[in-house]
Amino acid sequence: MKVALVTGITGQDGAYLAELLLNKGYMVHGIKRRASSFNTSRIDHLYQDPHEKNPRLKLHYGDLTDSMNLTRIIQETQPDEIYNLGAMSHVKVSFDIPEYTANADGIGTLRILEAVRLLGLEKKTRIYQASTSELYGLVQAVPQSETTPFYPRSPYAVAKIYAYWITVNYREAYGMFACNGILFNHESPLRGETFVTRKITRGVAKIALGMQEILYMGNLDAKRDWGHAKDYVEAMWRILQQDKPEDFVIATGVTTKVRDFIKLAFAEVGFHLRFEGEGVDEVGILDGFNQTVVEAVLDAVAPTIAVGTILVRIDPTYFRPTEVDVLMGDPTKAQTQLGWKPHYNLADLVEEMVAADVALFKKDLHLISAGHSVSKQED
Numbered sequence: 001m002k003v004a005l006v007t008g009i010t011g012q013d014g015a016y017l018a019e020l021l022l023n024k025g026y027m028v029h030g031i032k033r034r035a036s037s038f039n040t041s042r043i044d045h046l047y048q049d050p051h052e053k054n055p056r057l058k059l060h061y062g063d064l065t066d067s068m069n070l071t072r073i074i075q076e077t078q079p080d081e082i083y084n085l086g087a088m089s090h091v092k093v094s095f096d097i098p099e100y101t102a103n104a105d106g107i108g109t110l111r112i113l114e115a116v117r118l119l120g121l122e123k124k125t126r127i128y129q130a131s132t133s134e135l136y137g138l139v140q141a142v143p144q145s146e147t148t149p150f151y152p153r154s155p156y157a158v159a160k161i162y163a164y165w166i167t168v169n170y171r172e173a174y175g176m177f178a179c180n181g182i183l184f185n186h187e188s189p190l191r192g193e194t195f196v197t198r199k200i201t202r203g204v205a206k207i208a209l210g211m212q213e214i215l216y217m218g219n220l221d222a223k224r225d226w227g228h229a230k231d232y233v234e235a236m237w238r239i240l241q242q243d244k245p246e247d248f249v250i251a252t253g254v255t256t257k258v259r260d261f262i263k264l265a266f267a268e269v270g271f272h273l274r275f276e277g278e279g280v281d282e283v284g285i286l287d288g289f290n291q292t293v294v295e296a297v298l299d300a301v302a303p304t305i306a307v308g309t310i311l312v313r314i315d316p317t318y319f320r321p322t323e324v325d326v327l328m329g330d331p332t333k334a335q336t337q338l339g340w341k342p343h344y345n346l347a348d349l350v351e352e353m354v355a356a357d358v359a360l361f362k363k364d365l366h367l368i369s370a371g372h373s374v375s376k377q378e379d
């Protein structure tokens, strides 16, 4: 049985990857951080009681900032494959906690590579590093491929560029099977609540259900190449099954403005939105309903919002000190060498995410009507 170790197993990608590896028959070890409350909701459906015979999923307490902990876990688990997905992954937040981000996202990768080397596992253990399209940063070329120069624009991206190059360096210096997947944005119903797509689909669901009035957003002009996380974890696995260790861009090749994602998401609940104004004064206004869609999605809960109501406003808090304007990947190498192509397009993604959030907040409505309180956190 192949053995995999996944850092960041409690995150969006960790959850989809763990499921994929279990389905392929792997023994999966995951590193979770100690928290004051349970933080495994994304993988609870995969949980296996450690007291059962031969469980194939085992979680270990750990942290990418703790070398000894990582070395011990790697020694104990002797993995054939390590997927280093753990990171402080929020670009905006990295401006608030830059030193921690460098430590976890940059040096954390070094700790894994060095542990594998010191333990003499460099010929056994293959390593996947979660690199990112944020490396491209300030636009040098569109679309971006494996040969496009990098120009990082945030503490997060600068930390990840260290991780990218230290992975390349250990491959070249010690002959290790260490690879970068340069993944463009990928989303899902499991996406963290404060990334733009999930923030939008949550906001749309809550507005449609009468639980929120306005969605406050940052830069609506940013363009992103959005895929589905389920497709992207398949690419991670394929990268480690190659004969030779190499780096790959994983993307859909299609880019979309944040503003258009918002329109698509509102359309899922039958709301037509139009945008008016400029800069911080731009607003998204309800232009009309498609009543059939509204009734189908919301179970005949007709919205009481009047046409002409402002549903989206700009809050400059969400602007970044330095922004990445356009990301659009060229996945040709992955298509030809890995035989990888995405199964989901943007329309499928938006549909799945909005439907999941409508279902989620309908549950919250039941809880509220039964006198329970629910989380009000938004960011």
Ligand code: NDP
Pocket (backbone or CB within 6 Å): 007, 008, 009, 010, 011, 012, 013, 014, 031, 032, 033, 035, 039, 062, 063, 064, 065, 084, 085, 086, 087, 088, 089, 090, 104, 130, 131, 132, 133, 182, 183, 184, 185, 186, 187, 192
């Ligand atoms: P998430 O933010 O959903 O998950 C991040 C994971 O890392 C969580 O399990 C988190 O734990 C864990 N983590 C955070 N800090 C540490 C630490 N110090 N030590 C150990 N674990 C830690 O990210 P995604 O699943 O979306 O992304 C996975 C990886 O891919 C990340 O490295 C991200 O930077 C990168 N990436 C993501 C892209 C995307 O579009 N999703 C695109 C390109 C790259 P906890 O649950 O406790 O917070």
Ligand code: GDR
Pocket (backbone or CB within 6 Å): 089, 090, 091, 092, 131, 132, 133, 134, 183, 184, 185, 186, 194, 195, 196, 197, 199, 216, 217, 218, 219, 220, 222, 223, 224, 258, 318, 319, 320, 323, 324, 379
């Ligand atoms: P990104 O994702 O920074 O690309 O990093 P995010 O979804 O946070 O932002 C995408 C774009 O949307 C703009 N934006 C907003 N973003 C957020 N979060 N909240 C808002 O209100 C908002 N309004 C506009 C942003 O300015 C940005 O241009 C993600 C992460 O998963 C990284 O870990 C990963 O490496 C990259 O994708 C590829």
